Amino acid sequence: MTCRVVLCVLLLLPLATLSSAGQTASVKKQQATEHIRASQQYLQQQRPDLAIPELQKAVALEPQNVDARGNLGVLLYFRGDYAGAIPELRVAVKLKPDLWKLQGLLGLAQEHSGDAPSAQADLEAAFPHLTEQKFKTEVGDALISSYNSAGDTEKAASVASQLLADQPTNTALLYSSYRLYSDLADKALLTMALTDPDGALMHEMMARELARHGDEAQAIVNYREALKLDPHLPGAHFELGELLYNSSNTELQAQADAEFRAAVADNPTDEKTHLVLGEVAARRGDTKTAYSEYSRAVELQPSDPDALVELGKIQMTMNENDKAQETFARAVQADPSNTVARYRLSMLYRRQGKTREADQQMVEYKKYKEMKTKLEKIFHDMRVGSLQKNADDADEQR
Numbered sequence: 001m002t003c004r005v006v007l008c009v010l011l012l013l014p015l016a017t018l019s020s021a022g023q024t025a026s027v028k029k030q031q032a033t034e035h036i037r038a039s040q041q042y043l044q045q046q047r048p049d050l051a052i053p054e055l056q057k058a059v060a061l062e063p064q065n066v067d068a069r070g071n072l073g074v075l076l077y078f079r080g081d082y083a084g085a086i087p088e089l090r091v092a093v094k095l096k097p098d099l100w101k102l103q104g105l106l107g108l109a110q111e112h113s114g115d116a117p118s119a120q121a122d123l124e125a126a127f128p129h130l131t132e133q134k135f136k137t138e139v140g141d142a143l144i145s146s147y148n149s150a151g152d153t154e155k156a157a158s159v160a161s162q163l164l165a166d167q168p169t170n171t172a173l174l175y176s177s178y179r180l181y182s183d184l185a186d187k188a189l190l191t192m193a194l195t196d197p198d199g200a201l202m203h204e205m206m207a208r209e210l211a212r213h214g215d216e217a218q219a220i221v222n223y224r225e226a227l228k229l230d231p232h233l234p235g236a237h238f239e240l241g242e243l244l245y246n247s248s249n250t251e252l253q254a255q256a257d258a259e260f261r262a263a264v265a266d267n268p269t270d271e272k273t274h275l276v277l278g279e280v281a282a283r284r285g286d287t288k289t290a291y292s293e294y295s296r297a298v299e300l301q302p303s304d305p306d307a308l309v310e311l312g313k314i315q316m317t318m319n320e321n322d323k324a325q326e327t328f329a330r331a332v333q334a335d336p337s338n339t340v341a342r343y344r345l346s347m348l349y350r351r352q353g354k355t356r357e358a359d360q361q362m363v364e365y366k367k368y369k370e371m372k373t374k375l376e377k378i379f380h381d382m383r384v385g386s387l388q389k390n391a392d393d394a395d396e397q398r
Contacts (some may be wrong), residue, residue, distance in 0.1 A: 048075050055071055064095060066095045089103075098129075103122050104123065104135065106126075107125075108142055110122060140162070140163045144180075147159070153180055154184065200227075200229035201226070204223065204235075207239070238272060264277065287317060290314050291318070305334040308327050312324045316344070325345065346359075
């Protein structure tokens with residue numbers, strides 16, 4: 001070989017090497033694409049077992065391919081190979097951090113694998129961004145379980161509340177929420193008892209618990225003690241007034257008005273107090289005052305179905321049937337299950353000869369009435385059971 005030829009070869013070698021490297025990368029990319037295409041075909045044939053090896057080959061050829069990594073992680077997860085899915089999903093999320101579904105799946109895989117801290121971190125990051133309801137619920141449930149295991153009831157309750165906002169009739173979520181908030185209430189009561197056992201708020205908390213369990217006499221005692229310690233304790237005058245107003249003792253009933261007046265003096269924009277003051281006035285036949293109080297309640301809370309119903313009743317008493325019809329319609333819009341508003345609307349439509357509208361309201365009335373009757377029985381049985389348990393406990397202590 002002449003010097004000229006050797007020189008030419010030496011000069012060409014680097015160029016040939018670079019060209020080969022470029023061709024190799026291009027070939028690898030093309031091969032990876034072919035493997036991904038093959039995996040898609042297998043998935044269309046419902047053969048994930050054949051798709052997985054194709055994706056593994058694609059990842060080996062092109063490790064930074066987000067789609068290949070992500071799809072491989074998903075398939076391994078649903079095959080139950082959580083240990084194999086985790087590194088694939090982790091790399092995909094690292095390469096593209098806004099893949100929230102993949103991050104949620106990564107958290108679930110880590111949960112199944114027993115890596116609780118990593119699972120919680122990824123579930124927390126993904127949960128707020130998920131929109132597909134079924135998957136969001138699965139991630140949320142896992143997050144609630146994680147928080148419960150760590151003793152963080154507050155965070156668990158917050159997640160349950162967010163899920164319920166989208167699925168208000170999900171029975172599993174309702175039970176979970178009930179249990180969590182019951183635990184929170186017990187925890188708060190215990191902490192208050194340790195922190196300020198003789199304070200006004202402790203007495204108010206005790207009063208609420210006693211009233212909830214049917215011991216109204218002791219509840220009244222605790223409300224009075226709370227107000228003795230703090231005459232302007234928020235909510236206490238109203239809650240005591242409700243207990244007195246609903247008492248079977250006429251002497252206690254007579255004391256309710258003063259408590260409601262004290263409540264509205266402390267907070268003139270307390271809609272619930274104006275509503276009850278309207279009810280008190282209506283009971284004693286003072287239509288003018290009742291109308292004024294109900295109107296004020298509706299003004300403060302325009303979508304409160306209870307206030308709307310009571311205002312509608314007074315409007316009917318005053319022969320303002322057109323206004324009453326409009327008010328009851330607003331109540332039904334605010335709460336479709338409001339049986340009183342449905343029944344009254346049916347009456348008003350029938351008076352106007354609107355038979356179809358009247359019948360429609362009556363059908364809805366009967367449907368919701370039946371539902372509420374069943375609920376009332378459940379709560380009645382729960383209350384009787386609770387009272388019986390309290391009596392049995394008292395007998396045992398004697």
